[in-house]
Each structure stands twice: as C-alpha cells, then as structure tokens.
Amino acid sequence: MNTFKKLTAGLALAGSMMGTTALAADGTLDVVFINDGHVAPYHVAWLSGFEDALKAYDEAFDDVKVTGRWLSAEGSLEKMIQQAEVTINEKPDVMFVNAINVDAFEPLVAKAQAEGITWIAVHSPMDSADYSFTLGDVVNGTNQGMAMCALSGGEPYKVGIMLGQAGNPSGEARREGILKGISTCDNIEVVAEQPADWDTVKAQSITENWLTQFPDLDAISGVTDGYMYPAIAVSQNSGRTDIDFYGYDGDIPIIQQMEGGNVKADILLSGTREGWNFVQMAYRIYKGEEIEKVYDFFTPLVLSKENHEIALANGFPADVQVYHVEDALEVAAKGYLEFGPDSVK
Amino acid sequence: MADITAPQRRSFSLDGLTLRYAVLVGLIVIASIGFSMANENFYSMTNIGILLRSISVLFLVSMGMTFVMLTGGIDLSVGSNVAFSGGVGVVTLVSTGSPWLGFAAAILAGMAIGWINGFFIGKLQLSAFMVTLATFAAARGLALVIYDADSINVHDPVFLWLGGTSWGNLPVVIPFVALMFVALSILLYKTTFGRDVYATGSNFNTAFVLGRQPGRKLIWVYVLTGALAGLSAIITVGRVSSGQPWTGLYLEFDAITAVILGGTALAGGRGKLLGTILGVLLYGIIINGLVLTGTNPYLQSVIKGAILLGVVLLDTYTQRGKA
Amino acid sequence: MQDFGKLFRENNIIFVTLALCLVFFLISPRFLSVDNMSAISRQIVPIGLIALGQFFVVVSGNIDLSMGMGSVLFAIVLGVIFGVTGGVALGIVAVIVFSLAFGFVNGLLVAKLKLPSFIVTLAGLFIAQGLSGLIIPRGQQIFLMGGFFRFVGAEKYFGFYASFLFLVALFALAYVVYNHTRWGAYVIAIGNSEENAKLAGINVDRVKIGIFMFSALCSGFAGVILSSRMGFVQPGLDGNGLLLDGIAAIIIGGTLILGGRGTVTGAFWGLLFIGVTNNALNLLNVTDVWHQVFKGSIILAALGANYVLWQSRQAEAQ
Missing domain, CATH: 3.40.50.2300 (Response regulator)
Structure with missing residues (x-):
C-alpha cells in the first residue's frame, strides 16, 4: 500500500x-x-x-x-x-x-x-x-455596477457600498469592479463606502447609520450577501421599503428576495x-x-426576467451572462445539476 | 521573616500540584493514545514536529502568563501585543533593512505595552483585568494602524530563521523554547525576583510591609510578559513569512486556559512553570488531534470548555478528598 | 465624604459623556438629530443588557465571561424553536428556561464547588460557542419573520424604541432592587467580604446562584433583541465583542472590578458613553483601525480618572 x-x-x-x-x-x-x-x-x-x-x-x-x-x-x-x-x-x-x-x-x-x-x-x-x-471578482463586480446603472432609471441615484475587511484581496477586487461598473453612467453617486469586515452585526449597524445619515439613500450595495440579510431586515423594519439592494454571492435566501422584492441584482457564486x-x-x-x-x-449575474429586459432596454450589454431568478435558484439549491457525477460520466 | 510562611505554603501546594501534574500527564497519555488509534499519523516524527512548532508561541506566552497569574494578575493584551510588536519589528526591518534592529524593535515594543500594563497595575494599583482589556483593544488597533490593516511580506532570512527553519523534523524554535523554559525557571525559582513574584501573589499587602516593593516588581512582571510577546511575534513572523495585523487573535484565552490547566491559581501565589508546560502540551495535543480527525470546529469549542471545567473539577475533588 | 466621592464619580462620567456629545455635534451636526439619537438608543440595547447582568456579577466580586457567547447561543435557541415550530411564544419561553438553566449551572459551580467564576464562565464561553453551532442544523441561518420580531426590532412608542424602553425599565427595576431591597445589600456585602456576609447570616450561595441566573437571563434577552433586529440568526456572531463592550461600560461607569462598589446609574451612563462612542466613530466615517485605538485609550483614561478620584478620596480621608 x-x-x-x-x-x-x-x-x-x-x-x-x-x-x-x-x-x-x-x-x-x-x-x-x-x-x-x-x-x-x-x-x-x-x-x-x-x-x-x-x-x-x-x-x-x-x-x-x-x-x-x-x-x-x-x-x-x-x-x-x-x-x-x-x-x-x-x-x-x-x-x-x-x-x-x-x-x-x-x-x-x-x-x-x-x-x-x-x-x-x-x-x-x-x-x-x-x-x-x-x-473573476472584478468582472462580477463590474456586472453588478452596470446592472445598477441600467436599473437606476437615469435619475440621480444615491448608493452606499459595504466593503470587505480592509486589505482583503477578494473584497478589494469586488469593490474595484463595482466602482468600475458604476462609472459607466453618471447619475449614480456613491455617498458612502465602509468596510463591514464580513461581519453581519457590523453591517446591521452601518445600515442603521446610513438610513439616518442619508434620508434620500436609494440603494445599498455589498461585496457579500452576508451584508444583505441585516440590510434588508433593518430597512424594511424602519419602513424604508423603497431601498434597492445589490448583492454578491448568490445566497439562496437573498435570491428569493428578487422576484417582487427589493433585491435588484446578485452574483451567482452560491x-x-x-x-x-x-x-x-x-x-x-x-x-x-x-x-x-x-x-x-x-459566475453569472442574477436578475429577474423583467428587470433583465428593462436593463437591456437601458443599454445593459447583451453579452453579459445572466441567469433569471428561477434558474439561479434551481442550480444554487441543487449543486449536482451542474457539477454532480452526471456531469463527468 | 518572609521565609517563615513561605515553606509551609509551598509544601501544601506541592501536594496539590503534584496531583494536578499526574492528572495532566494521565490525560496527555489518554489523549495521545486515543488520537493515535484514530489516526496512524499521530505519532509520526513529522506530526510531532508540527505539533510542537504550532504550540511554541503558546509555550512562550503561557510562561509569561504564569508569572502574571502567580502575582494574582491577568494579561488579556498578549495576543494583541504579539500583533503590535510584530508590526513594529517588521516595519523596522523593512525601513532599515537590519533584522537585528527589527528584533530589538519587536521586543522593545512588546515591553512597552507590558510597561504600560505594569505601570497602571503595579504603580496605580488598578485592576489587571481592566487595564489589559484596554491595552487589548489599543494594541490591536495600533497593529492595524501600523500595517494599515494589510499584511507585509518578509523575505529576510535572518528575521525568518527562528520561526521558519527546521533541522530535519526538528524546528529550531523547539530547543529555543526549551532554553527559555530553563532561563525562566532559574529566574522564577533561584532569584529574589522569583521569590517576590510568589510573595506578591500570596499577599500584596504583606509583601508591601516586608519591603518587597510589589508595585515595582509587578511592573517588571508585565514587562517580562511583554518581552515574551515580542519574542513570540518574531517566531510568528518567521512561521508565516509575513507580518499580519490579525495574528494572535484570542491567544490570551488559549494561554489563560493552558495556565489554569497547569494548576496555577487565579488568586496567585501557587503554581509552577512545569504545570504550564504540561497544560500547553495537553491543549496542543487536543487541538492537533482534532485537526487530524477533522472534528467540527463547534465541537472543538465544546471539548475545550469541557476539558477546562473537567480538570478544575477533578482538582477540587482531589483537594477535598485530602482535607 | 464618601457620598461626595460617589456623586462626583457619577457626575464625572455624565460630564465626559455630554462633552463627548458636544464634540461630535460640532464635527457633525447630524449627530444630535432625533433620528441619530434614536439609532443610538437602539444600538445600545444588547450591550446594555450585558452590562446590567454583568453589573450584579461584578459587584458581587465575580465575573461572567460567558455572557456574550451566551447571547449568541440563546438567540439560536430562539431561532431553532421558531424555525421548527413557528411559535414565537414557545421560542421565548425556551430562551428564558434555557438561559436560567445555563446561569444556574454557572452559579452552582461557583457557589457550591467554590470554583473561580473566571474559570467556570470561561469554560461556559467555549461551550456556548460550540453549542450555538451544533444545535442549528448544519450551521444554517434561520430567518425570523413576523410581527413579534418586527415589534422587538423596530416598534416605537412616543418616539422611543420598544427595546430601549424595555432596557430602561429593566435598569429602573435594577436600581430599585440594588438600592432599596435586601437583595442589593446582600450583593454588595458579598462583594466586600464573603466571610463577613456569611457571618451576617446571608445565604451567600443562594444569592450567588441568583446573580448568575440573572446575568444569563440578561444574555437571553440580549440574544432575542439582537436577532430580532437582524431578522435572522446564525452562529459565529462575535459575542465576545458584546461582552467586552458591556464590561467596559460598567467599569467606565465607576463599578469596581474587584467587587463591592458601583452604582446602577453610573453603569447606565457608562453604557451611553460606549454607545455614543461606537455610533460617532461610525457616523464620522472613522476607519475601524482607529476605532480600537480610540476605545482602548478611552478605557485607560477612564481608569486613570478613577485612580485620581480614589487618590483624592484617600487624601481627604487622612
């Protein structure tokens, strides 16, 4: 042996x-x-x-x-x-x-x-x-940023971005991508950028502070879906149901908040x-x-079908791979569909 | 005068401690037999080398913590201090190019935090818990500031030697830790400083009346612990060939656990370095074995807590049996 | 004379807190906005519960290190019960029962077996941390949806959050118990000298067990409020950060860590101090890096101030 x-x-x-x-x-x-x-x-x-x-x-x-x-x-x-x-x-x-x-x-x-x-x-x-x-963190981030551009509706649009731990390469790359995507249009203003250190509790405090600090905040973007759980809960509990969310990770509970909910885009890592x-x-x-x-x-971008059409009409590049919510949920829940034993038999 | 009470106390505590050491050795034997049955690699020379190297920092920090706890104190800042003094050392190395200046800077930085602790605790007689809780936060913060929250890679072979080199399966840091153990044992058992450490812990006021200046001694105890944190920082940098701001996170909890396992009383005055060594070994073997067996990290926490409680409970029962 | 010292120490922290508020207001006028004040009032609730429970433990000359991780564990108990049965009331009852039992075991080990509370609750910290991951299936996150969680997390009465009012009520209750009942006197007596307390006929063991049950219950409440506000539970939250903030609050508020001395109002002001500091550092976009340095220095400064007060009191006494 x-x-x-x-x-x-x-x-x-x-x-x-x-x-x-x-x-x-x-x-x-x-x-x-x-x-x-x-x-x-x-x-x-x-x-x-x-x-x-x-x-x-x-x-x-x-x-x-x-x-x-x-x-x-x-x-x-x-x-x-x-x-x-x-x-x-x-x-x-x-x-x-x-x-x-x-x-x-x-x-x-x-x-x-x-x-x-x-x-x-x-x-x-x-x-x-x-x-x-x-x-492909930079590309994914760029897709998130471009989706925000395409779905923001052309009006002035204020967004806060929650970052990873300072110095963390993945977080930095995602941030770089998101900013790059956002820079493709000129109606979006980044009003705050703050590291939440991959910590949900910190994300919660930051959300609460932002909601106070920026009464006209339109969206919260994050480099991980971990931030989205408290951000969504805090916003809704404060009656701020008008805020949009842009996630990253493809966590199932977050994708579930897309159809008819306030999550506009996510990156399907899962x-x-x-x-x-x-x-x-x-x-x-x-x-x-x-x-x-x-x-x-x-790692495709996830959008609802409806939003995908709106985005395309607003000039979102057609060559970006997009999964619609239903498909994204399917493959996220059942990893074997894409990567199971059948995929290599 | 002081010697009238000292021998009595010692002969009593020796019995309790000997028992504790027997318990620890027993647990170490049981744990290692168990793990070696679960995994044939446990007893391989390579694994033993890995095990010892992985706990070398814990050895040093815990020996410092033993001094502190013998005085009835506690030092929550050691983990943060390892990150801080490492940062000072690495930045000095990078900016001057001299590893020796880097070493000196790291140890001095560690001693500086230790001195702050000692000043507030010894001189102003403030609670060790609170003072070191403050430096726990401040030193970690300073480390983050120094590194700008990023890591710095280190390539200097001299700086990396202590923590990174192995002679065959034997990491050089092991004989180094053994030497430190001998040196610290001499300091604790053969010098007046060491006797004063015990006296301070036994009774601060008595020591004060006897003219042993416990306040000043306390400062030196914390400075010593800080210096050991600085040394640990050098070893850590060598081990991970870079300076890291988040290094040594919650190391103080591990060290305190190991020292308590080793039979040093929280109230001070009772305990020996040998016990700490056994405590660290037991702790290290368990952690190593749990990694080998791929145990769920949550279960590892429960096991850690159960062992801590179990050993202390066992101690209480054996002590009571004698009374 | 001692009364004067006590009063001065309490006022000391009040002045420092108010001065800090003024500084933050000058830097950012939004700091004193009603919205931000109410955000602070909500953020301090979990820390406040930890501080309140810890207050009695520390005055009695002990410490409870398991409170932070305990609150994470109890939040997960709530989440699991709610996730399985969908019953909120059942979940709350489970948290209360479970936390009281946890505190009872801590208290029993400390009181009856004479083990140091530091060791017992350090072990408790590890065990709570481990259990929080083991009782939740595969460490998954559970959403806490529904009226109750919204109520705890965000409901307001007269402009105040329900959770904050709950905290204030609990502090008021603690004030009465601590200052105007035998119980409070017992706790102080034990903190000053267990021997004397025993000689005075106090059932020391029972009081101690009660103290640890109360601190665990406070952790339970903290867990419920924390998770309701987040809208979901998940193991691995940083309970230790909560613990250390809570301890810092009561020490800054003038509680003696060695036991026997401290005031409930002082603890409350210490809590406001920590809450204001945390909030301002976020609001002013101070990077996290400096956050820690700042906090550590503030604790040291508060300790130094306590020392100066102590010195002056010594001088007056002579």
Whole structure:
C-alpha cells in the first residue's frame, strides 16, 4: 500500500510537470478543503455543498472511494498553516486551500507537491500551485455596477457600498469592479463606502447609520450577501421599503428576495455550487482530464426576467451572462445539476 | 521573616500540584493514545514536529502568563501585543533593512505595552483585568494602524530563521523554547525576583510591609510578559513569512486556559512553570488531534470548555478528598 | 465624604459623556438629530443588557465571561424553536428556561464547588460557542419573520424604541432592587467580604446562584433583541465583542472590578458613553483601525480618572 502510494505520488509529480495531474487510479480519492472560516452564510453553504458532493461522488462511482473533509482556520493564518502542515503529513490526493495570505503558503505548496499532493489555490491564484480556482471578482463586480446603472432609471441615484475587511484581496477586487461598473453612467453617486469586515452585526449597524445619515439613500450595495440579510431586515423594519439592494454571492435566501422584492441584482457564486464544483474538479483531475491551470468558476449575474429586459432596454450589454431568478435558484439549491457525477460520466 | 510562611505554603501546594501534574500527564497519555488509534499519523516524527512548532508561541506566552497569574494578575493584551510588536519589528526591518534592529524593535515594543500594563497595575494599583482589556483593544488597533490593516511580506532570512527553519523534523524554535523554559525557571525559582513574584501573589499587602516593593516588581512582571510577546511575534513572523495585523487573535484565552490547566491559581501565589508546560502540551495535543480527525470546529469549542471545567473539577475533588 | 466621592464619580462620567456629545455635534451636526439619537438608543440595547447582568456579577466580586457567547447561543435557541415550530411564544419561553438553566449551572459551580467564576464562565464561553453551532442544523441561518420580531426590532412608542424602553425599565427595576431591597445589600456585602456576609447570616450561595441566573437571563434577552433586529440568526456572531463592550461600560461607569462598589446609574451612563462612542466613530466615517485605538485609550483614561478620584478620596480621608 505504502509503496504503491509513493509510486502514484511519483506519477502525480511527473504529471503535474506536464500541466495535467494524473492521480493514477489506485481507487481512492481523498480531498481536503482548508477554508478561512465556517460561520458566514456563504461558508456554511459552501462546506455543506462540499460534503454532499463527496458523498454523491463516492456513491456514484464504484471504481473509486471518494473521501474528504474540511477544516476551518477560523480566520487565523497561524492556524491555517498548522492545518496545512498536518494535512500534508496525511498525504491526501488533492488539497483546496483558501489561503488567508498567499505568500505565506509558498513553502507549503512545494512541500505538498513533493509529497505528490495536488494543490489547488482557492480564490487568490498562485503561480506555484497546480491549479487556481478563481472567481473573476472584478468582472462580477463590474456586472453588478452596470446592472445598477441600467436599473437606476437615469435619475440621480444615491448608493452606499459595504466593503470587505480592509486589505482583503477578494473584497478589494469586488469593490474595484463595482466602482468600475458604476462609472459607466453618471447619475449614480456613491455617498458612502465602509468596510463591514464580513461581519453581519457590523453591517446591521452601518445600515442603521446610513438610513439616518442619508434620508434620500436609494440603494445599498455589498461585496457579500452576508451584508444583505441585516440590510434588508433593518430597512424594511424602519419602513424604508423603497431601498434597492445589490448583492454578491448568490445566497439562496437573498435570491428569493428578487422576484417582487427589493433585491435588484446578485452574483451567482452560491456556496453550494462552489462546494460541488470542487469535488467535480478533484474527480476530473483524478481521471487525468486536462483542466486550465487557472480555472474560472462560472459566475453569472442574477436578475429577474423583467428587470433583465428593462436593463437591456437601458443599454445593459447583451453579452453579459445572466441567469433569471428561477434558474439561479434551481442550480444554487441543487449543486449536482451542474457539477454532480452526471456531469463527468 | 518572609521565609517563615513561605515553606509551609509551598509544601501544601506541592501536594496539590503534584496531583494536578499526574492528572495532566494521565490525560496527555489518554489523549495521545486515543488520537493515535484514530489516526496512524499521530505519532509520526513529522506530526510531532508540527505539533510542537504550532504550540511554541503558546509555550512562550503561557510562561509569561504564569508569572502574571502567580502575582494574582491577568494579561488579556498578549495576543494583541504579539500583533503590535510584530508590526513594529517588521516595519523596522523593512525601513532599515537590519533584522537585528527589527528584533530589538519587536521586543522593545512588546515591553512597552507590558510597561504600560505594569505601570497602571503595579504603580496605580488598578485592576489587571481592566487595564489589559484596554491595552487589548489599543494594541490591536495600533497593529492595524501600523500595517494599515494589510499584511507585509518578509523575505529576510535572518528575521525568518527562528520561526521558519527546521533541522530535519526538528524546528529550531523547539530547543529555543526549551532554553527559555530553563532561563525562566532559574529566574522564577533561584532569584529574589522569583521569590517576590510568589510573595506578591500570596499577599500584596504583606509583601508591601516586608519591603518587597510589589508595585515595582509587578511592573517588571508585565514587562517580562511583554518581552515574551515580542519574542513570540518574531517566531510568528518567521512561521508565516509575513507580518499580519490579525495574528494572535484570542491567544490570551488559549494561554489563560493552558495556565489554569497547569494548576496555577487565579488568586496567585501557587503554581509552577512545569504545570504550564504540561497544560500547553495537553491543549496542543487536543487541538492537533482534532485537526487530524477533522472534528467540527463547534465541537472543538465544546471539548475545550469541557476539558477546562473537567480538570478544575477533578482538582477540587482531589483537594477535598485530602482535607 | 464618601457620598461626595460617589456623586462626583457619577457626575464625572455624565460630564465626559455630554462633552463627548458636544464634540461630535460640532464635527457633525447630524449627530444630535432625533433620528441619530434614536439609532443610538437602539444600538445600545444588547450591550446594555450585558452590562446590567454583568453589573450584579461584578459587584458581587465575580465575573461572567460567558455572557456574550451566551447571547449568541440563546438567540439560536430562539431561532431553532421558531424555525421548527413557528411559535414565537414557545421560542421565548425556551430562551428564558434555557438561559436560567445555563446561569444556574454557572452559579452552582461557583457557589457550591467554590470554583473561580473566571474559570467556570470561561469554560461556559467555549461551550456556548460550540453549542450555538451544533444545535442549528448544519450551521444554517434561520430567518425570523413576523410581527413579534418586527415589534422587538423596530416598534416605537412616543418616539422611543420598544427595546430601549424595555432596557430602561429593566435598569429602573435594577436600581430599585440594588438600592432599596435586601437583595442589593446582600450583593454588595458579598462583594466586600464573603466571610463577613456569611457571618451576617446571608445565604451567600443562594444569592450567588441568583446573580448568575440573572446575568444569563440578561444574555437571553440580549440574544432575542439582537436577532430580532437582524431578522435572522446564525452562529459565529462575535459575542465576545458584546461582552467586552458591556464590561467596559460598567467599569467606565465607576463599578469596581474587584467587587463591592458601583452604582446602577453610573453603569447606565457608562453604557451611553460606549454607545455614543461606537455610533460617532461610525457616523464620522472613522476607519475601524482607529476605532480600537480610540476605545482602548478611552478605557485607560477612564481608569486613570478613577485612580485620581480614589487618590483624592484617600487624601481627604487622612
């Protein structure tokens, strides 16, 4: 068993040099996902999608035993490094690592690859990693901003944007995109930008302050749907039912607020989908399929059908991929539709 | 005069502490057997190296916390201080290019926060809990200001050496921590400073009457803890090859838990560094094992709480049995 | 003489708070708008509940570190019961029962087994944190919709939020209990000297257990209000931030952390001080980075002020 594993490890290493990693079929596929946290709504959906997908793949394919687990660094880089070290020593086949700081992981990537582990850098790409799983945050953000332009109706329109933790690359990229999208029209004024540190409680206080501070606020935009839950609840409870919301993440409860509700646009990442996509990707690597070194997660914009038509009439580019609410909810709830075992059979 | 009461107190506490140490060793054995059955990799040299390296910072900080708690105090600021002093060290390194200046700056910065704590607690005799709660917030804030809430990558090999290098499976930081343990043991058990630490905790007023100047001693205890936080910062930077503003988050809770596990009394005056070492080890083994077995983080919290309560309860029962 | 010192300390925090308000008003006139005042009044409610529960614990010479994470746990109890049965009343009853039981266990361990409250409630903090994630299926978020949550979260009477009025009523009740009943005297006596309290015939154990049950109940209320305002519950909220704000409020309000001394009105002003500071730093767009530095320095300054007062009182006494 041990020598066999070493042999496959050697093969895997050779494979990775050629750009495609073939984890020779020894009948097991062990996938470990080290995440930066586990409590935000997005993370919850993400980790459960990952768990469900592992189970589904294990049941669907008789020739391979699919196992795996996720670990949460709870926001601590030291903890994440320790978890990565321990995991490397366990020699799984594939590691997905959502690194809190990419540079700190360079030595560990090399170590993992020497052990024949395929390292997949999540969200922030790494040159040294075998693959990077990216989101296209700038493009997504731009789509959100352009949707706001197209749906704001041409009148002066005031928006507050809730940002991620200062210095966080994903948050910065999303912000950059949103501002870029907004800059395509001139009727939108960004009256406030404030980091809410991915924290729902902070988002709640910020919403309350904004509603007081800007009695004529038209919309709240955020770099994560985690901010939308309290923003929607606080606005509605204060009787401010006129405020529009522009989300990011594709959380199911938020998309549900689109049809007839005040959420105008969202970006369909959906944690469930991403979790399923991870396992699909690991399986494709295991099968020796060729995958782009920088794998871009398919993340369409979500609009209601009605709003999509309005947006198009207002000059929203027709080539932007848009899912209507019904379709978005379907794929978000059922990760297997896009990324299940059937997708690779 | 002071020695009249000291031996009595010590012989009594030794019994209680020996029992506690036996309990801890027992728990460590049980935990490691359990984890090794759950996962064959637990006993591998690599894993032991990883385990020890991951708790090296906790070792240092907890030893400092032991001094503080022996005086009957507490230091909630150590985690924030690790981030702050690391920030000062890294910024000094980047701006001067000298790792040695960086080291000195980090340790001095740690000592500065320690001095502020010590001044308010020792000199003004304010509550350690409140003072260090204030520096807990302020030091974290200062760290964020220094880093501008972003991380700074460090490439200097000298600066990274202590926290980042391994000799085979043995991280260099392990012998370093062992050396610190010996040095701090000498300081605590063989010097008048150490005797005063115990005396301060046993009874502040008596120590004051006996002319041991507990106020000034207290300042030095917090400065020492701050210096250890500065050292921990250097190790942490080496480990993650970058300076991070959010490093050491809630480290103080871990350190306090480990020190309490190690049998040091919250009221001060009773406890030993050996106990702290055992406490950190038990804590580290459990965390490592839970990672190995992929245990749900929420369950990990419950286990942490249960062990803390369990060990203290066990202690109460054994103490009562003797009485 | 002591009365004078007490009065001065209370007024001290009142003056500082009012001065702070004036400064913020000069920087941003909107600060004193009715809307913003009512926003502050709403934001301080959860912190205020933590502060009030903690007040009695601290005066008795103990501390309850589990209050912050406790409120997260109790909010989730509410969410789970509501999510499963759809019953609000049942959820509230469950929170009350569960929180009282939680506090009872804390109190029992502290009073009967003589364990330090710091350790017991630190363990309680970890356990509450863990349970909050374990009792909710897969850590999912549960929406709290319906009249009751809207009422708690946003209903106003005479221009005041219902939740704020509830807090004020609770503080008033606490004021009466603390100053005009035997119970209050017992708490102070225990904080001053447990031995003496026992010699005076006070049932120390019972009082202590009661104190911890009350603090846990306050956490329960804080959890209900926090989650109603957010409109949903989810584990992993930062309960510790709430805890530390609550402790800071009562200490700034002049409560002695070692026990035996403190006033309810002082605690209330300390709470306003924290609330005003938090709100202003947000309103003035002060970056979060400086927020922490500011807060830490303010606590240190308040401690320093307490020291100066103590010194002057010592001098007067001699």
